[in-house]
Amino acid sequence: MKLQTSTLFYTFLFILSAGLCQVHAQDLPAKFGKVDDEALKMRVYEQDTSAAAVVLSDYGYSYFTYSKGFKVVFERHTRIKILKKSGYDAANISVPYYQRNSKKETVYSIKGYTYNQEDGKVTKDKLESKAIFDEQTNENWFAKKFTMPNVKEGSVIEYSYTITSDFLYNLREWEFQSTIPVAYSEYNARIPEYFYYKQEQQGYLRFDESTNTKSRDRFTITWSSEVTPGMGGGRTPGGSSQVEATSDVYRWVIRNAPALRPEKYITTLRDYQAKIDFELQTVKYPNELPQVMTGNWEDVTKDLLIADRFGAQLNRKGFFKAEIAAITAKHTEPEQQMIAIHNLVKRSVKWNNKYGIYTTGTLRKAFDNKTGSAAEVNLMLTAMLQDAGLEAGPVLVSTREHGRVPQGSPMLNKFNYVIAHVKLGDKEYLLDATDPLLPAGMLPVRCLNGQGRLIKKDDQRWVTLKPTGKLTKYFNGELTINPNGGLTGKVTESSTGYDALSLRRTILEDGQDKYGEKISKEIGNYKVEKPEFQNVEDLNQALNINYNLSASGNGQPVDVIYLNPMLGKGETENPFKLEERLYPVDIAVPIDYTYVAKFVIPDGYEVEESPKGAIISLPEDGGKFMYIVQREGNVLQIMSKINMLKPVYFAPEYPYLKEFYSQIVAKHAEQIVLKKVSSN
Known part of the structure; x- marks a missing residue:
């Protein structure tokens, strides 16, 4: 001001x-x-x-x-x-x-x-x-x-x-x-x-x-002489005064x-x-x-919508008219138009990793150069959505690393990012085109930070920056235990939501062979062979990884076989180490991790010891851990399921969360013990 x-x-x-x-x-x-x-x-x-x-x-x-x-x-x-x-x-x-x-x-x-x-x-x-x-x-x-x-x-x-x-x-x-x-x-x-x-x-x-x-405090106030022109004008003398x-x-x-x-x-x-x-x-x-000196959001919105490096850019749409016309001709449903435009921007402009709420150049320049800041990418997305006749507007965001936004007086320096908002009937979507692996309607984790401010003439308000999906992982293994303590079988790992987003990025950046090696290192003493990847680039499907899993054992039959049934996929360390925590635990997105492994017990062996089942719940339906052990004939099945149902847990919940994970770590450390049956 x-x-x-x-x-x-x-x-x-x-x-x-x-x-x-x-x-x-x-x-x-x-x-x-x-x-x-x-x-x-x-x-x-x-x-x-x-x-x-x-x-x-x-x-x-x-x-x-x-x-x-x-x-x-x-x-x-x-x-x-x-x-x-x-x-x-x-x-x-x-x-x-x-x-x-x-x-x-x-x-x-x-x-x-x-x-x-x-x-x-x-x-x-x-x-x-x-x-x-x-x-x-x-x-x-x-x-x-x-x-x-x-x-x-x-x-x-x-x-x-x-x-x-x-x-x-x-x-x-x-x-x-x-x-x-x-x-x-x-x-x-x-x-x-x-x-x-x-x-x-x-x-x-x-x-x-x-x-x-x-x-x-004492102040000396001085004023300069002033000349007033015209009839009746003259010079007003200067002077000073102590106040x-x-x-x-x-x-x-x-x-x-x-x-x-x-x-x-x-x-x-x-x-x-x-x-x-x-x-x-x-x-x-x-x-x-x-x-x-403190403005209000109505005035700030009005100023932003005419600002040359913000709202004025939304009116300069001529350079993409042909592309939008082709999309609206091909797709008649508004949701399909939204998805197609989102994909168009992701293909056309690469994010240069620069933040900010204002453009550094024009949207046309970013489009021609095929690169731009977050503001340029997502203001372009907003402009294209508007040109297609969709009800869209920009949203100011403060990323997680940038900090929270006070919702009292408008302070634009508290924001450092822009996304797009679309309203289709009674449904609302938040879009970000900076990541080619993000499906329409899914925000990057960096944007999941409280609330953003929608900047529209007739619809200015706070919108919640919440995840539209979970971090979902599913492990399914069917394995045979050998008398020598070895193990062979097949595994399928399946990911959706934010876990799939992270995995796709890693696989595409490192390559499938290197990621296969990473799986082997994570599992530890097991050998991973013939990994097959499904739906790596199909963002609308679950990302699946299939592979053969084996362990060599001792080379000859043993009397006692020890096996951790989590196969290197369990929780081995409690992430919450402080005795007390004053600030919230913000995991950004709910977690759903399901692990199922079936073990075929070799002939001549019996289960001497196996983990016991357990169900542990967090207060106020905050989460649940289930560990279920079932046996049918010579098949022993272990199922572990971790559900973290809230994106944020507040400080009073921390002791329960710490104990929750302590019990998960302890349960995941338990072993199966098989003993050879005496021939007598």
């Missing part, structure tokens, strides 16, 4: 008052340039003895200045203890900053030291300016990067920097947690009464301290924040990180009406 200048030609000169200086000079958690012996002598962080590094203190402060317009100044001072070699990465620092058109952020006053204790003396290595370099990450984002010098096990590093920003809309956010433990984190913000920011707190940690006090304004002074502290460590089945750790963010809601300068 653009801040409007005063109609009275006010120029605000922000003068730091005594009150501001006092806040800025308050006792800090660490004084730059001085490290105490305790920090240097630390060998283990008591709160987390496994930590390779720990943030001893992290202090941030945001305040406002005025120089040809208001600016936000952000200061940071960070001190880190390196405990192990595996913690050296904490000495690699990146400071992101943003530039757009004439507005910019400037990073300056970068200082840093590395402290070591050698022979009882403290050495101090300075970060040299020549070790600091700039890197451009995309069109608008840059980073100052540096590595602290002479880092060793036991080092203490500290650095500080200042950022001045022209962008007032988003006050600098503050992250209280990191991938290493944080012993002390403090953020201060001093905000003049002219600006009202909505604060958004995130994470599972509570503030140890949170205060909001008021302070009076006092109230500022909100905020302080937040969190102590002993645990490290954010990756666990299986999560979107991004940033979704659960303890942090505070700000969004500018209103601006009210003296003698002016308030300016509402």
